[in-house]
Amino acid sequence: MNSEICKILKNKNLSDDFYLLKIENNFKEVFLPGNFIHIKIEGVFLRRPFSVAIYTKKFIGIIYKKIGLGTEILSKKRKGESLNILGPCGNSFPIFENKKVALISGGTGIAPLIFLSSELKKRKNKIYFFYGARNKKLIFSEILPSGIDYIFSTDDGSFGQKGNIFDIFKTYKDDYEIIYAAGPEQLLKKVSLYSSKKPVYISLENYMACGMGLCYGCVVKIKEEGDGKYKRVCKDGPIFEGEKIIWE
Ligand SMILES: Cc1cc2nc3c(=O)[nH]c(=O)nc-3n(C[C@H](O)[C@H](O)[C@H](O)COP(=O)(O)OP(=O)(O)OC[C@H]3O[C@@H](n4cnc5c(N)ncnc54)[C@H](O)[C@@H]3O)c2cc1C
Known part of the structure; x- marks a missing residue:
């Protein structure tokens, strides 16, 4: 883990309070799905943690929701400004090959699962990506990897199936070999308690x-x-x- 000064390449509002931040990847270390970066934001005392959503040799992308002072300040940063970033932080999801896997995401949980899904795809896994959000505006289709089966749900039924993503997930045939989940604690708890017969990994x-x-x-x-x-x-x-x- 190292701290690097990274230039902002993009800090774009996706919709409502959600943003996509892309920074230069100045790190020598390789990042793995599940890792997070810890961002120093001038104006708040502690660094703020965010899961890596997009990772290439050239840039690192996060998806963040503006919820308090730190993310408010972050949302005002512009292309060309620099951020002090600590990374790669934390452990990572185990990655298997040639498995049938379910990814279940709610809200900002989408971030680590985007990175995970692109790595699982490279290892020839059959991926069912359950992606739930409050409404259509919060389904960020433009940044989702292609070649994956997505099952969308929204609370108000404005996109995909209407309802909670975990309830939708339960209506599908459960022959997944591994389940991964990220999002609100209630979702993670339900997914974790759902099956003791197969591995469930949560962020x-x-x-x-x-x-x-x-x-x-x-x-x-x-x-x-x-x-x-x-x-x-x-x-x-x-x-x-x-x-x-x-x-x-
Ligand atoms: C490992 C990890 C990965 C995360 N990944 C993402 C992500 O990909 N996208 C995203 O939008 N958010 C993510 N979060 C939550 C994000 O860190 C907080 O929303 C953010 O720190 C809020 O900062 P703030 O100053 O705007 O809010 P404030 O509420 O003013 O923050 C006050 C304090 O609470 C902490 N805090 C507030 N909410 C959370 C939270 N949900 N989890 C942890 N600490 C919190 C802040 O870091 C800060 O120390 C992640 C948190 C963790 C621990």
């Missing part, structure tokens, strides 16, 4: 401070012998086996 978000595993500010409780054990989302995660999480 967890938690409030974090250092982002390097030093401060233990972002721990989650994991099932282990005895009373369980705390793991750091920033260093041991953000990718965890769903069945191991002790949900509060």
Whole structure:
């Protein structure tokens, strides 16, 4: 993990409060799906973590939602300005070959699953990508990799099937060998508790401070012998086996 100064190549509003930020990739390290970057934003104290959505040798892309002061300031940054970026942070999704896999995403969970889906595609997996959002405007079709079967749902029925993406997922024949999920905690909890017969990998978000595993500010409780054990989302995660999480 290193910190690099990276120029902004694009910071585009996708719709409503969602943005696509592309920065130069000045990192020597290779990023893997599930990794996040920790961005220093002048004006707020702590760095802010964001999953890598698009990764090439030349640039790194994130999709972020403007929710508070940090992301508000970030949304005003323009092409040509620079950001101090720490990365690659965290662990990554395990990648298999020639499997039938389901990806389930809600809200900003789409970000890590875009990167994951392009890597799974290279390894000849058959991918079913369940992508849920509140409405049509929040389905970002233009940045989705091609050659993948997408199943869309929106809460208001304005695009794809109407309803919650997890309920839609459950109506499909469940012969996936691996399930990956990212998005709101309630979705991750449901997916994790859904099946104990196959591996489920989730990308967890938690409030974090250092982002390097030093401060233990972002721990989650994991099932282990005895009373369980705390793991750091920033260093041991953000990718965890769903069945191991002790949900509060
Ligand atoms: C591993 C990881 C990956 C993430 N990936 C994405 C992504 O791809 N796209 C995206 O839009 N958001 C993502 N988030 C959430 C994102 O980091 C927060 O939305 C962002 O930090 C909010 O900053 P703020 O100053 O605008 O909000 P504020 O609410 O003002 O932030 C105050 C504090 O809370 C923290 N915080 C607020 N919301 C969250 C949250 N949901 N998770 C963790 N910390 C939070 C902030 O980092 C900050 O320290 C991710 C979080 C984690 C931990």
